[in-house]
Amino acid sequence: MKNKQHSSAHAESQHKARKRFGQNFLIDHGIIRDIVRSIHPQKTDQIVEIGPGKGAITQLLADSCDNLSVIELDRDLVPWLKVKFEHHPNFQLFQADALQFDFNQLIKNQQPLRIVGNLPYNISTPLIFHLLTYANKVQDMHFMLQKEVVKRMAAQPGDGAYGRLGIMVQYYCAVEDLFDVPPTSFDPAPKVDSAIVRLTPYAQLPHVANNIKSLETLVNVAFQQRRKTLRNSLKQLLTAEQMESLPVDLGLRPEEISLPEYVAMSNLLGELSLNPGTVSGDE
Known part of the structure; x- marks a missing residue:
């Protein structure tokens, strides 16, 4: 040994x-x-x-x-x-x-x-x-x-x-x-x-996304163009009418939106035909 x-x-x-x-x-x-x-x-x-x-x-x-x-x-x-x-x-x-x-x-x-x-x-x-x-x-x-x-x-x-x-x-x-x-x-x-x-x-999530893939997609798309406003960065994902239904100021940049707001947006859009896809890359 x-x-x-x-x-x-x-x-x-x-x-x-x-x-x-x-x-x-x-x-x-x-x-x-x-x-x-x-x-x-x-x-x-x-x-x-x-x-x-x-x-x-x-x-x-x-x-x-x-x-x-x-x-x-x-x-x-x-x-x-x-x-x-x-x-x-x-x-x-x-x-x-x-x-x-x-x-x-x-x-x-x-x-x-x-x-x-x-x-x-x-x-x-x-x-x-x-x-x-x-x-x-x-x-x-x-x-x-x-x-x-x-x-x-x-x-x-x-x-x-x-x-x-x-x-x-x-x-x-x-x-x-x-x-x-x-x-x-x-x-x-x-x-x-x-x-x-x-x-x-967390033993219990403080903010629950109804569809985690939709939340991942929303956040990923938003931060692909982090210097642009939400209105511009989410164009590829949502129609103008859908964006107007979001509970946030579309003139803000992605980095100004809180986690609870992203979860709320994701849940509101859950019934829309978002393609969750696969989240890749980084901001």
Whole structure:
């Protein structure tokens, strides 16, 4: 076992961050402790870590809870992670792409998941949208993200960062921007600042869309031309007569409309022949 651990540790120490995986390994032990303190893991929690990398956060999570699952895309890190955590009770490792992963398979005894991750910046937005589809099965989510992305998640109407991402995340979750993380906390150091965000799905949605696809389509179309007024940006979706029935000032820009107003608009238009389609892209 010593030889096995030694060779695995050597492989880990030689592992270089890969740009194609968006890898930036967290090395600041103070920040690591702050993150885990924010998560406040309990023994009985069902915790899922996305992208454990070299196990910086994983070790403290494993010490705190009895049910830990990790999802790692990089095949070269998998053997090292297996050796390091093989004696931890109920540790599961999945070599998989979190963007395609079915998180339902991790749920045990109807217990909600607690999801944690230092997310690669290049896939953070589509991954967040993927995870929101499991919101009713999640207790909370704690993520390290590019600071700009966290600001967009937490933004309010009138903010320059307010847009599709913030509206749809806030539809499902309460958003807390916890603290910033400087580039020097990583190896290699990224060229941007990072931040820790907590997303807590609502037990009961404060504003309910009758058709979530219609809401997604409405918001997506509105922010494709965010500098234009609603009257101009929604032309491709609605007739002039339909737009006049909307309960908002059509002279406002999309970034000036609140989440409750978007939900109200979506519900009012629900009986019209909106094609929900597939929401793609970003604002």
